[in-house]
Amino acid sequence: MENKKPLSLEEVKKIEFNILCEFADFCASNNLKYYLGYGTLLGAARHKGFIPWDDDIDVLMPRADYNRFIELTGYNPIEPNLETRLYRDCKSPNIYPFAKVIDTNTICYEKGKAKKNISGLWIDVFPLDGYPENKNDAVALFNKYKRLRNLHDLTTTNPMFVNQNLFKKLIKTLLVAPIVKLYGYKKFCKKIDLLGQTYSFDECEKVADFTWGDNTESYLFKSELEPAADIEFEGRTFKSPAGWKQYLARLYGDWTQLPPEDQRIPHGFLAYNCKNL
Numbered sequence: 378m379e380n381k382k383p384l385s386l387e388e389v390k391k392i393e394f395n396i397l398c399e400f401a402d403f404c405a406s407n408n409l410k411y412y413l414g415y416g417t418l419l420g421a422a423r424h425k426g427f428i429p430w431d432d433d434i435d436v437l438m439p440r441a442d443y444n445r446f447i448e449l450t451g452y453n454p455i456e457p458n459l460e461t462r463l464y465r466d467c468k469s470p471n472i473y474p475f476a477k478v479i480d481t482n483t484i485c486y487e488k489g490k491a492k493k494n495i496s497g498l499w500i501d502v503f504p505l506d507g508y509p510e511n512k513n514d515a516v517a518l519f520n521k522y523k524r525l526r527n528l529h530d531l532t533t534t535n536p537m538f539v540n541q542n543l544f545k546k547l548i549k550t551l552l553v554a555p556i557v558k559l560y561g562y563k564k565f566c567k568k569i570d571l572l573g574q575t576y577s578f579d580e581c582e583k584v585a586d587f588t589w590g591d592n593t594e595s596y597l598f599k600s601e602l603e604p605a606a607d608i609e610f611e612g613r614t615f616k617s618p619a620g621w622k623q624y625l626a627r628l629y630g631d632w633t634q635l636p637p638e639d640q641r642i643p644h645g646f647l648a649y650n651c652k653n654l
Contacts, residue, residue, distance in 0.1 A: 381649055383649055384483070384649060386643065392480055393432075393433065393498055394427075397434050397436070397500055398613065399456055400436065400500060401616070403455045407449060409438070409446055410438060411442065411502075412436065412437045412602065412605060412617050413436060413610065413616065413617045414503060414586070417434050417435045418608070418618075419625055420610070421610040421615070422608065422625060429641075431644075436500060437504075438502060438504060439504075439584070443476070443502065443505075447476060459478055459480060460479050461502075465567070472533045472566075473566065473589070475586075477501055479498070479499045482650065484496065484648070485497055485499070486647045487645070504588060505584040506585065506586075506587055507577045508585040509576050509581070515593055515596075516593060518576075526569065529565035532565060573588050575587075581599070583596045584597055584599055597624050598623075600620070603619060
């Protein structure tokens, strides 16, 4: 594949945007709730589209809608080339503890991943679960999640690509990673997925993504979810949390300001159109 030209960032964005459009149409047809999240919501709010250097799309779904989405698309994909992939899939699993909708007309290789081929460009679909009211409980839950995620990452990522000092990289590469890989990424994905469901979505005032959330402030009050707001992204209207400004402020502080240039970095992968291979 060395002689094949990878898709440009703009081509990647076009394909991902198409996945998002099909996903949104499917949710509307099946009465499923979703919201733009993370950097995708930030891009919509600040740029009315992708963050210029970003290369992925994130959506959030209440756990019940997330489970129903997985059930529905497991029987009938959104489109023949758009498959919902989970860690527990046998034929072609994804290596993360949340769902991905993948375009099987493309192939994608993530930088530093031991299991590099995830079979195509994607959008990430994160479940929202209950977030404990007591701050100490929330911190304890998040700390458990961080430990599991660190171990999970050792099963899928070459430690030499991690931004740490050389000694730590060598310890992880030579001692920790071989042991953890015997356990396998699927078991860590399952543990993370189940940990996120410790608190019921319906019984909590706050909700959060515990499958890939970055910090204890990445929560939403349920009152900030509905009624969902319309927000523009790349010329089309999608759903966002009603309190999207409060959510972005918790995640990013002054989200209206651009980060320093040295922090404007895409996630890092190479993608190809299967027809050109």
